[in-house]
Amino acid sequence: MSPPLVVGTAGHVDHGKTSLVRALTGRDTDRLAEEKARGISIELGFASLTLPSGRVMSLVDVPGHERFVRHMVAGASGVDGYLLCVAADDGMMPQTREHLAVLDLLGVRAGVVALTKTDLLDPELAILEVRGALGDGPEIVPVSVVTGDGLDELVGALERLAAGIVRRVGEGRARLFVDRAFSVAGAGTVVTGTLWGGGVAVGDRVVAHPGGAAARVRGAQVHDRAVDQAPGGRVALNLAGVERACVPRGSCVVRADDGWRPSALLDVALTWLSDAGAPLRTRRRLQAFLGTAEVPASCVLLEGEELAPGAVGYAQLRLERPVPAEAGDRVVLRSAERRTVGGARVVDAHPQRHGRGSPAAARLAVLERGDPAELGALRLAEAGAAGLRVESEAAEVLRAAGAVVLPGGWALEPDRAARARKAVVAAVGGGPITRAAARAACGLAGKSAEALVQTLVEEGVLIPQGARLALPGADASDPAAEAVGDILAAAGLRPPGETELAERAGVEAARLPALLAGLREAGRAVRGGDLWFDARAAGAARDAAAAALAAGPMRIGELRDLWGVGRRHALALAAYLDATGLTRRLDGRRVLRRSHGG
Numbered sequence: 001m002s003p004p005l006v007v008g009t010a011g012h013v014d015h016g017k018t019s020l021v022r023a024l025t026g027r028d029t030d031r032l033a034e035e036k037a038r039g040i041s042i043e044l045g046f047a048s049l050t051l052p053s054g055r056v057m058s059l060v061d062v063p064g065h066e067r068f069v070r071h072m073v074a075g076a077s078g079v080d081g082y083l084l085c086v087a088a089d090d091g092m093m094p095q096t097r098e099h100l101a102v103l104d105l106l107g108v109r110a111g112v113v114a115l116t117k118t119d120l121l122d123p124e125l126a127i128l129e130v131r132g133a134l135g136d137g138p139e140i141v142p143v144s145v146v147t148g149d150g151l152d153e154l155v156g157a158l159e160r161l162a163a164g165i166v167r168r169v170g171e172g173r174a175r176l177f178v179d180r181a182f183s184v185a186g187a188g189t190v191v192t193g194t195l196w197g198g199g200v201a202v203g204d205r206v207v208a209h210p211g212g213a214a215a216r217v218r219g220a221q222v223h224d225r226a227v228d229q230a231p232g233g234r235v236a237l238n239l240a241g242v243e244r245a246c247v248p249r250g251s252c253v254v255r256a257d258d259g260w261r262p263s264a265l266l267d268v269a270l271t272w273l274s275d276a277g278a279p280l281r282t283r284r285r286l287q288a289f290l291g292t293a294e295v296p297a298s299c300v301l302l303e304g305e306e307l308a309p310g311a312v313g314y315a316q317l318r319l320e321r322p323v324p325a326e327a328g329d330r331v332v333l334r335s336a337e338r339r340t341v342g343g344a345r346v347v348d349a350h351p352q353r354h355g356r357g358s359p360a361a362a363r364l365a366v367l368e369r370g371d372p373a374e375l376g377a378l379r380l381a382e383a384g385a386a387g388l389r390v391e392s393e394a395a396e397v398l399r400a401a402g403a404v405v406l407p408g409g410w411a412l413e414p415d416r417a418a419r420a421r422k423a424v425v426a427a428v429g430g431g432p433i434t435r436a437a438a439r440a441a442c443g444l445a446g447k448s449a450e451a452l453v454q455t456l457v458e459e460g461v462l463i464p465q466g467a468r469l470a471l472p473g474a475d476a477s478d479p480a481a482e483a484v485g486d487i488l489a490a491a492g493l494r495p496p497g498e499t500e501l502a503e504r505a506g507v508e509a510a511r512l513p514a515l516l517a518g519l520r521e522a523g524r525a526v527r528g529g530d531l532w533f534d535a536r537a538a539g540a541a542r543d544a545a546a547a548a549l550a551a552g553p554m555r556i557g558e559l560r561d562l563w564g565v566g567r568r569h570a571l572a573l574a575a576y577l578d579a580t581g582l583t584r585r586l587d588g589r590r591v592l593r594r595s596h597g598g
């Protein structure tokens with residue numbers, strides 16, 4: 001079953017949107033008593049239209065009054081095309097233009113224009129006005145719901161519209177932004193909305209955001225017809241296990257196993273409308289509309305203090321509550337004065353918090369351009385020392401862009417890989433070291449470090465000597481490690497820092513991490529804070545501290561006196577006690593952990 005296309009009405013109040021939908025479908029979308037009494041739409045209305053081809057079109061009837069534009073934005077958020085109503089006796093009016101601005105900001109560019117009320121006035125002038133605003137794109141069909149003139153022609157235009165467009169929000173994981181929630185006797189909670197992305201099936205486990213209320217899809221309907229799976233478009237879901245209050249209008253229902261992480265930070269490419277009236281100043285408060293969600297937001301510009309009317313720039317939207325968003329989503333921005341002033345396209349749905357002066361704008365430009373080589377370089381830079389795990393196809397793209405791809409598919413920036421190779425070779429230069437020491441020396445993290453070491457072995461740059469690695473032709477002794485170990489043993493509880501240690505041992509600073517790692521593996525050295533200690537000396541200090549702490553907590557000054565060292569060495573030794581699980585810090589004092597009698 002292919003999902004119906006969703007088409008939203010648009011246009012100024014009293015230009016005949018609801019009457020036209022009723023004439024096309026036989027359904028009155030004004031269901032509220034207040035709407036019938038006042039003769040204007042207040043809430044969203046919905047009806048289905050079966051076209052001559054058999055294709056079903058879902059019509060979303062939106063309010064036209066300026067007080068209810070926020071409802072129009074909610075209704076238009078998931079539409080694939082528009083049906084713009086312009087009355088022949090009024091022409092283009094303020095809400096007509098605002099509705100068109102909203103559609104443009106949402107990326108809804110395909111539609112049909114119905115020139116209504118042609119029984120009251122010849123539509124010629126209105127047609128010219130619409131052409132001036134929209135150009136030659138949409139079909140314009142004069143109609144009258146009073147006489148019935150033009151209705152068949154309008155259905156034909158809608159048929160052609162349906163043949164030429166595809167679902168605008170048909171890709172990605174399933175999301176249902178709720179526009180109505182109500183209870184049905186004997187069934188429980190029912191929500192309706194336009195289903196974005198993939199389908200939802202009866203029996204699926206779902207979660208409602210915000211709040212995280214869990215539920216199960218008990219039933220699904222598409223235009224009053226029960227279905228086992230709703231593929232998209234207008235959908236009603238009967239949810240079991242959740243109260244109506246947990247899924248109000250503006251909430252979003254997603255499948256529980258789809259991995260959604262709602263975000264309160266969105267990095268966006270922002271368009272500030274030319275008729276916004278004044279520049280957009282950074283940190284301005286706005287109302288952000290995503291789907292049917294309406295969330296107060298602070299708009300932080302990333303490239304300056306203000307954005308001129310008609311300009312486009314990068315910004316971070318800081319929302320008051322998180323929403324399930326992903327790259328490509330469209331956001332409409334309205335001011336406190338109830339005006340549509342701009343829109344945004346989400347570039348990164350899970351950014352770090354940042355502002356002007358950060359490299360965020362340059363990063364967003366790369367994400368927007370979507371060039372595979374640029375994206376690969378960006379991902380490598382962000383992966384840093386951990387490297388990036390890539391599949392074979394992506395590996396070829398990165399390799400062509402200059403990246404180094406190691407065994408197992410670990411990719412590194414070329415400069416980082418070169419530095420890592422040099423550091424390992426330097427560390428092994430004074431004598432054989434263990435694989436663990438080689439990994440420590442390379443400066444990489446996780447599995448990429450092992451991949452680099454293995455690469456050097458496979459290339460013959462390093463050769464195994466028992467459990468150690470050496471340079472070709474090297475012997476098994478390591479005088480440098482012996483020199484470092486001797487200095488630490490002689491220093492006792494007052495060892496030098498790493499820079500001085502390397503100088504006194506006569507080794508390159510780049511080799512020292514590997515040498516120390518080897519001494520630790522051999523049980524000759526331990527680390528505490530930013531210092532390395534002879535293992536025997538540190539063990540004696542630990543035993544002395546354990547005996548003293550058995551009598552009660554001790555401050556760092558007391559431990560310093562116990563060990564007979566200065567404050568720096570005392571802090572490093574205390575960090576060693578914490579790391580070995582002997583002590584923990586409590587209110588500025590060290591206490592024994594319970595497993596050690598504390």
